Every structure is written in C-alpha cells, then in structure tokens.
Amino acid sequence: MPTLSNIEAEAVIPSGYSSAQDGAVSDLSFLRRLSVAAVALGCLLRLAEYLLDRSLWMDEAYLALNILHRPFAGLFQPLDYHQGAPTGFLLLQKSAVLLAGTSEYALRLIPLLAGVASVFLFYKLATKTLLPNAVAIAIGLFAISPSLIYYSSEVKQYSIDVAVALVLYCLTIEGSRSEWKAWRVIATAFAGAAAIWISHASIFVLAGSGATLSITTLVRKDWVRLRRVSIICLVWAMSLAACYLVALRRLAADRELLDYWKDSFMPLPPHSLTDFKWFVDSFFGFFNTSAGLKFIGLAALVSIIGGISIFRKSTERGFLLVAPAIFTLVASGLHKYPFGGRLTLFLVPAALLLMAEGTELLRASTPRSVPAGGAVLLALLFVDPGMYVLHHFARPHTEVAQPGIMFPEELKPVVTYVQGHESPGDLVYVFYGSQPAFEYYAERDHFIRDNVEIGSASGDDPHGYESDLNPLRGHRAWVILSHTHGVGAGESRHIFFYLDTLGPRLECFTRAGAEACLYDLRAAIATTH
Numbered sequence: 001m002p003t004l005s006n007i008e009a010e011a012v013i014p015s016g017y018s019s020a021q022d023g024a025v026s027d028l029s030f031l032r033r034l035s036v037a038a039v040a041l042g043c044l045l046r047l048a049e050y051l052l053d054r055s056l057w058m059d060e061a062y063l064a065l066n067i068l069h070r071p072f073a074g075l076f077q078p079l080d081y082h083q084g085a086p087t088g089f090l091l092l093q094k095s096a097v098l099l100a101g102t103s104e105y106a107l108r109l110i111p112l113l114a115g116v117a118s119v120f121l122f123y124k125l126a127t128k129t130l131l132p133n134a135v136a137i138a139i140g141l142f143a144i145s146p147s148l149i150y151y152s153s154e155v156k157q158y159s160i161d162v163a164v165a166l167v168l169y170c171l172t173i174e175g176s177r178s179e180w181k182a183w184r185v186i187a188t189a190f191a192g193a194a195a196i197w198i199s200h201a202s203i204f205v206l207a208g209s210g211a212t213l214s215i216t217t218l219v220r221k222d223w224v225r226l227r228r229v230s231i232i233c234l235v236w237a238m239s240l241a242a243c244y245l246v247a248l249r250r251l252a253a254d255r256e257l258l259d260y261w262k263d264s265f266m267p268l269p270p271h272s273l274t275d276f277k278w279f280v281d282s283f284f285g286f287f288n289t290s291a292g293l294k295f296i297g298l299a300a301l302v303s304i305i306g307g308i309s310i311f312r313k314s315t316e317r318g319f320l321l322v323a324p325a326i327f328t329l330v331a332s333g334l335h336k337y338p339f340g341g342r343l344t345l346f347l348v349p350a351a352l353l354l355m356a357e358g359t360e361l362l363r364a365s366t367p368r369s370v371p372a373g374g375a376v377l378l379a380l381l382f383v384d385p386g387m388y389v390l391h392h393f394a395r396p397h398t399e400v401a402q403p404g405i406m407f408p409e410e411l412k413p414v415v416t417y418v419q420g421h422e423s424p425g426d427l428v429y430v431f432y433g434s435q436p437a438f439e440y441y442a443e444r445d446h447f448i449r450d451n452v453e454i455g456s457a458s459g460d461d462p463h464g465y466e467s468d469l470n471p472l473r474g475h476r477a478w479v480i481l482s483h484t485h486g487v488g489a490g491e492s493r494h495i496f497f498y499l500d501t502l503g504p505r506l507e508c509f510t511r512a513g514a515e516a517c518l519y520d521l522r523a524a525i526a527t528t529h
Helices: 028-051 058-069 087-100 109-129 132-143 146-151 158-175 182-198 202-219 223-251 255-260 273-290 296-313 315-333 341-365 372-394 411-421 432-444 462-472 487-502
Strands: 427-430 452-454 476-482 505-511 514-520
Touching: 028 109, 028 132, 028 146, 028 372, 058 087, 058 432, 087 109, 087 182, 087 223, 109 132, 109 146, 109 158, 109 341, 132 341, 132 372, 146 158, 146 341, 146 372, 158 182, 158 202, 158 315, 158 341, 182 202, 182 223, 202 223, 202 315, 202 341, 273 296, 273 341, 296 315, 296 341, 296 372, 315 341, 341 372, 411 432, 411 476, 411 505, 411 514, 427 432, 427 462, 432 452, 432 476, 452 462, 462 487, 476 487, 487 514
Parallel strands: 427 452, 427 476
Antiparallel strands: 476 514, 505 514
C-alpha cells in the first residue's frame, strides 16, 4: 500500500495518454501536492470519526452481540437477529475483540483500517485511470465523502467492501495492460478467491472483471492471455462455490432480509411504467443513499459525461469500472442482492472516478471568457459534502439529516444516566428498537437487570403498547428509547401518549436519537388485559 511519503513519486499520468491530452495541466507538482493533501485529509477525517466513539446503533449492536457471544466456529453458522456478514470479516472482528477488548473502538478497528487503506488504494486507482487534474478532484471527493467517512467507523462490513473492491480494481486494471505473467496470475487468482470470503460485494467486482477481461481477450484472439485469465476465473468460481455452500445459500434464504430489502430488487422483467421508473429512481438514488450526496442531478450528469469519456479512451477500462454495477443489478433482479443504500457502497469509488473525469472534462471545456465557470462547477460538487463534514465534526453527536448516513442513536450516555439515577423499586422499560444496543451496554457496563422489561410492541396497534406498558403501573418507571426515526417515531409517540395518561413525566434525559424518561405511575392501579 502506498504511503504519504512516496505518493509524490508515483506517476500521475496513466500510460496510454498523450501529452496533448494533458494540455489543461500547467503544474503537475502542484497537482501532486494537492492530491497528497487530499489523501492526508481523508485519513484524518476517518480517524476523527473513529475517535468520536459514537454509540452503537441497532444493526451494529445486533452484529456486535453475534461477534461477542459466539466462538470462532459459531461464526460459520447463520447469525442471530437476521444479520448477514461475510465469514472472513466476522473472523477478523472476533480476533480484534479478543485482542483489544469489547469496546466500540475494538469493534470498529477493522473497518477503520479498511477505511484508511481505501484512501491510498483509491489514489492508486485514480492515477491509473485519470489525468492529473481529475485525480485531484477524485481524491478530494473521496476524502470528504460523507458515506465513506461514516462507514469507516461502523461495526459492519461495508468499509471492507470498499477496500476489497479497490484492491480488485487495481489488480485487474493493471492486469489489463500486462501480459499476465505467472506471478500476476497467481496473485490475482488468490486475491479474488480470498476476497469472496471477506466481502460478499467482491463477487460482483470479480464477475465484472472476469467477464470484461475474458471478452476483450477473446475479441483480440489473444489465446495465451485468454487461457491465463480463464485460470484466474476458475479459481474465483471454485472459491465462490465453496462460500455459497458454507454461508451464502443460507443467507439467501432469509425471508425477513429479503422482505426488508424488497424495494431494492430490480423488476425482472419490467412490466409497467412503475417498473421502468425503478431504474430512474435507483440511478439517481444511488448518488443519494449510497454516495451520500444531495446534488444528485449534478452528480449524475458529470458521471455520465465522465463515463462516456473513459469509454472513448478505453472500452476495456470503462467496462472494468461499470460492469460490477451491471452484475449487481442482475443479482438484484434475481432477488439475491439489493441494489441501493449501504449495500452498494462498494460501487461509490467507481462512480467518483466517473464524476471526476466528467467534471474535469467540463471544467477544461469552459470558455476562456467564463473563467469562473469551472470554479463554480467544482464548488457545487464539493460544497455539500464539505458543509456536512464541517458541521459534523464541529458539532459531533448531533442529528444531521444527510443522505447515506444513519441517524445517531446515542444510547450509551442514556443507559449510563439511568444507571446512575434509578432508585430502589424503579422499573426500566426498554423499547424494542433499543434492545440490542441496551443489551450490549448493559452487559459491558454491568447494568443490574432484575428490574428491566424489554418491550415487544411495534407498529400502529395501540393495544400492543398497552400490554407492554401495563406492568409498569404502580411503580416509578424509566422508559428508554432509541431507533425512533422513520417508523419508530410513530411508535414512540404511542408509548408516550399512553404513559402520559397514566401518570406524570418527572424528567427526561435526551441525547441525539435516544432518550430516557422517568414516569411516576404509582397512582396508576395495576390492571390486567
């Protein structure tokens, strides 16, 4: 992996480009320094996100409980709570907590390392793909990407997906220009085979790369290279078959997961205008919910322009970048992998490369009579993620609506507050959406749980909440809530509405996305339903 000390020594003009194509570049050393600064910034932002030590949110806590409560062998079995993660990633996570403890820092260490490595890997990929001006734009966008920063400190596999995809992009794009000597065949074959066990998303990068390299060598009638590429693809296929038998087939049969992601499955075949609208919504939605951008029209426009430009320069390189998205779409049509949100985070680096290529093409094409045009375009691309980064790190642990980013659920200080302020005889009611994070913090901080009631009521039926909350009658009761955005917001209102009819609310302790309220329900006579 390149380091900051040797980045400046790397070539920033990919082979195959002529100096005439680089007419807009006036100071390569300045561009190198700018790219190095962006790499450093990207690493610092990911480290800063890690050090914020935000509370685990519901899905993180579910996966953390699996990692903490199971031995290594148990991680090869279907996970509890309808969780899904690559076996290799789970083994890495288990090793991290055995070595570094059970804190959030230990649980997020592997994703952090992957996030930092991704910055260097993306720089390397950009230099192989883009001209110097576009490299600086690409690494700048990558460095301050809200979703890439956020998921570099998430107890999930998405940061690993990005890092693994970048390794595979670098190997295959470099290999597309080589003779595929024996050492490269071996390295690429085994890197891809290992990637499948660490990142499920890598399957689509491998499928796109394998198909592209096979077809291009076949078209060229380069039988020697085709034979070597075929060996690589065979090793990948064998690894995929083994992974499917061990883990993927059971994950693909989880009906709850399939139902949760049903809107992210491509209509195959499309039958109506609504089905065709899915393609438009998913294309623009990718820049929103996966890339974490708000100016999705601009992002989509420059990515299309960039894609056309890259395909004109090298059809093979263009397909190496976009074919993984095509295979992901096909898998979504077969209801095997959702297309959208955090599950397509691994496609964001390729999209940023296309955006950078298109932006630089438009900037270089701006008439000299409108010198500010290029600056305005760059400002529009950078202002939204830049403002989010400034606000997020200036006021951490606050709720900021940003696409591609989960709302914080700061349950850790809430549990600590209740633990320090509850009185003998108090009851504690935990909202069902708070249960996994509460379990994690209660176990870690030795929260006495003899008086704890875990709620089960959800949805819009008020009778369910009555059954859940009636056991609190006749007591002082703490009500702990988190994961109350979206549907959960309506559910929490049902809880408060019913409790407010039973007794006074004495106090509330609130943090971003989480709260604990104390009710005096001693005057409420216990009833049965």
